[in-house]
Amino acid sequence: MKGAAKVVLIIACLQALFADCLAGERAIVLSRAGEYHVMATADGPLEKGEWALWPPIRHDPQSVRTGGRLEVLHEPSRDHILGTDDRGRDVASRLLHGARLSLMLAILCAALASALGMLVALLSLLRAELDLLVRTGCDVLAALPVLLVVLIVRGLLGSESLLSLVLLISVPRAASSARLARDAMQEALAMPFCEAARAIGCSRARLLLQHALPQSFSQMRVAAALTASTAVLSEVALSFLGLGVRGPSWGELLSQAHHNQLAYWLLWPAGVSCALLAWSFGRVAE
Amino acid sequence: MSLLLALGRAAGRAWLAIFVVTWLSWSLLECAPGKSSERAAVASRSLIPGDIRMSAALKERILVRTRAEFDLPARPAARALDAMRLDFGLSWRDATPVSSELASGPGLSTVARSLAALVLALLGGMWAAAYSSQHVRGRRHKALSLLTSLCLSVPLPWLAMLAIDALVYGKPLALMPSGPDSGVLGMLLPVLVMALVPAAVVWGHASKAMQVIAQQPWVVASRAKGTSEWRVWHILIARSAASQVLPLAPVLLAYLLSASLIIERVFALEGAGAMLARAAEVGDVPLLIGFAGLSVAGISLASSAVELFLRALDPRRRES
Numbered sequence: 203m204k205g206a207a208k209v210v211l212i213i214a215c216l217q218a219l220f221a222d223c224l225a226g227e228r229a230i231v232l233s234r235a236g237e238y239h240v241m242a243t244a245d246g247p248l249e250k251g252e253w254a255l256w257p258p259i260r261h262d263p264q265s266v267r268t269g270g271r272l273e274v275l276h277e278p279s280r281d282h283i284l285g286t287d288d289r290g291r292d293v294a295s296r297l298l299h300g301a302r303l304s305l306m307l308a309i310l311c312a313a314l315a316s317a318l319g320m321l322v323a324l325l326s327l328l329r330a331e332l333d334l335l336v337r338t339g340c341d342v343l344a345a346l347p348v349l350l351v352v353l354i355v356r357g358l359l360g361s362e363s364l365l366s367l368v369l370l371i372s373v374p375r376a377a378s379s380a381r382l383a384r385d386a387m388q389e390a391l392a393m394p395f396c397e398a399a400r401a402i403g404c405s406r407a408r409l410l411l412q413h414a415l416p417q418s419f420s421q422m423r424v425a426a427a428l429t430a431s432t433a434v435l436s437e438v439a440l441s442f443l444g445l446g447v448r449g450p451s452w453g454e455l456l457s458q459a460h461h462n463q464l465a466y467w468l469l470w471p472a473g474v475s476c477a478l479l480a481w482s483f484g485r486v487a488e
Numbered sequence: 489m490s491l492l493l494a495l496g497r498a499a500g501r502a503w504l505a506i507f508v509v510t511w512l513s514w515s516l517l518e519c520a521p522g523k524s525s526e527r528a529a530v531a532s533r534s535l536i537p538g539d540i541r542m543s544a545a546l547k548e549r550i551l552v553r554t555r556a557e558f559d560l561p562a563r564p565a566a567r568a569l570d571a572m573r574l575d576f577g578l579s580w581r582d583a584t585p586v587s588s589e590l591a592s593g594p595g596l597s598t599v600a601r602s603l604a605a606l607v608l609a610l611l612g613g614m615w616a617a618a619y620s621s622q623h624v625r626g627r628r629h630k631a632l633s634l635l636t637s638l639c640l641s642v643p644l645p646w647l648a649m650l651a652i653d654a655l656v657y658g659k660p661l662a663l664m665p666s667g668p669d670s671g672v673l674g675m676l677l678p679v680l681v682m683a684l685v686p687a688a689v690v691w692g693h694a695s696k697a698m699q700v701i702a703q704q705p706w707v708v709a710s711r712a713k714g715t716s717e718w719r720v721w722h723i724l725i726a727r728s729a730a731s732q733v734l735p736l737a738p739v740l741l742a743y744l745l746s747a748s749l750i751i752e753r754v755f756a757l758e759g760a761g762a763m764l765a766r767a768a769e770v771g772d773v774p775l776l777i778g779f780a781g782l783s784v785a786g787i788s789l790a791s792s793a794v795e796l797f798l799r800a801l802d803p804r805r806r807e808s
Contacts, residue, residue: 345738345739345742345787346742347742347743347745347746348746349746349747349749349750350742350745350746350749350780350783353746353749353764353765353768353776354513354764354768354776354777354779354780355516356768357767357768357771357772357773357776358513358516358517358520358773358776358777359516359517359520359521360520360521360522360527360771361520431641435641435643435644438643438645438646439643439644439645439749439750442643442645442750442753443749443750443753443765443768444769445765445768445769452643453643453645456643456645456646456649457645459649460645460649460753460754464649464652464653464657469646469649469650469653472646473642473643473646473649473650476643476646477638477641477642477643477646478641480640480641480642480643481637481638481641484637484640484641485637488637
């Protein structure tokens with residue numbers, strides 16, 4: 203199962219990295235007039251001696267017309283392997299490009315929450331007077347549901363940027379990570395190697411940074427994977443409510459399925475992709 | 489006497505939570521870019537953002553009227569003190585009092601749905617844990633373990649739509665009516681869908697606790713005295729495991745309140761979740777703050793109630 207989760211994560215990463223090469227209207231490589239162009243738009247038909255390597259899905263995620271025709275809510279066909287949405291855009295292309303947003307959010311949130319969590323844990327152990335305050339704050343913040351926090355704070359600030367979303371998802375998760383890191387570091391401080399370091403005159407800061415902090419890395423990896431899973435699910439929920447980041451996203455596809463009589467070609471691919479990604483992060487954490 | 493003291497402490501904590509959340513939120517709003525009066529005017533549809541046809545004088549008149557109507561710019565401390573009397577001000581969208589809007593029928597139905605889902609999740613999770621812990625190495629335990637990990641990974645909107653697709657519209661399985669006109673039976677499916685993820689969390693915690701408790705000498709002794717397996721697992725072990733699972737209830741309630749946002753959208757139900765989503769779309773700040781304050785107070789009260797219940801359930805906590 204863990205192997206399968208890793209494979210899913212690798213595929214999702216590749217899909218996000220090479221989304222433009224997998225789905226789009228631009229040629230991956232275009233040979234024209236003896237010159238090679240990478241990710242180029244071919245204006246007009248190709249002439250003799252010219253060639254182009256096209257993406258497997260030749261539809262842009264934003265393009266609403268196929269060969270000049272508007273095809274709205276079409277079921278899967280040869281032209282559109284996963285059909286079209288209610289504005290005529292290709293679902294497969296939006297699905298591939300939607301992975302980019304989910305994965306970027308997951309990675310950014312996991313990195314930020316882990317960094318913040320470790321910093322808070324270090325501060326709490328470095329200054330005994332801060333410890334109770336930090337612990338109480340972390341307990342309160344970690345109990346707050348991410349979706350509610352994001353919705354209320356974004357409503358208050360009126361901000362719709364990706365950065366604000368990353369910050370708002372990361373902060374409650376950072377509180378949870380801080381608790382884990384603090385416990386792991388405190389456990390390490392009671393171990394003989396830390397006692398020995400203290401006996402030879404190691405300062406508190408150095409003891410924490412050099413000896414206790416590395417002991418919390420395994421816990422932090424677990425917390426980071428769980429944060430990534432939470433970020434994927436939160437992004438889908440927010441986009442479903444119409445409060446996510448602009449651009450192709452899996453939540454938007456689910457929202458379209460909801461508005462269009464649960465059309466299976468909108469409902470299943472986005473749902474399965476999101477569930478698989480969240481499940482993989484969860485399995486890796488386990 | 490101690491019960492009265494505990495109740496007083498719980499109420500004090502809830503009031504403090506309302507004060508802190510309201511004060512922080514209004515302070516955050518005043519720090520946010522853009523004047524609050526302009527945002528209020530946009531939310532009440534008196535002003536269209538970026539409207540070049542509107543003269544500066546007319547815009548100023550609208551802003552003056554908005555400031556007077558909604559008492560802006562807000563003084564966070566005064567607003568927080570008002571909030572402690574459950575007065576969250578007027579909604580920017582339609583100028584109705586936020587407290588009455590939140591305490592209206594739809595708001596109460598969200599609370600009822602969330603509480604019903606919480607009870608269902610706690611009972612279902614505990615029952616499933618008792619059932620699967622009896623066969624730790626068996627297929628049932630593995631199947632439940634896989635099911636719970638799937639429940640925790642599936643996006644809630646998708647889960648809710650699949651439930652509608654299969655159980656409401658699905659030809660072989662059109663079992664349940666759903667929607668606002670279906671009465672109590674129509675509430676069953678939303679509550680079931682909401683309860684799935686919390687039940688998976690409860691199952692995870694309870695099954696671990698039960699496996700440890702099952703090895704305790706007092707459990708072995710009660711088995712030796714002839715107590716039936718059903719009673720051992722569903723009464724003795726479950727009661728002991730409840731003391732480790734019940735502290736999760738406030739966190740699960742918070743999750744359920746946020747899940748109601750999605751469930752109400754998918755099932756087209758009226759409720760506090762739908763109200764909150766609309767408020768976030770138009771930027772109705774008093775309603776957002778009122779919801780945040782009341783939900784934090786509710787979670788704080790739930791946590792105090794759990795504490796009191798656990799003290800009644802477990803003599804060790806009472807003595808300590």
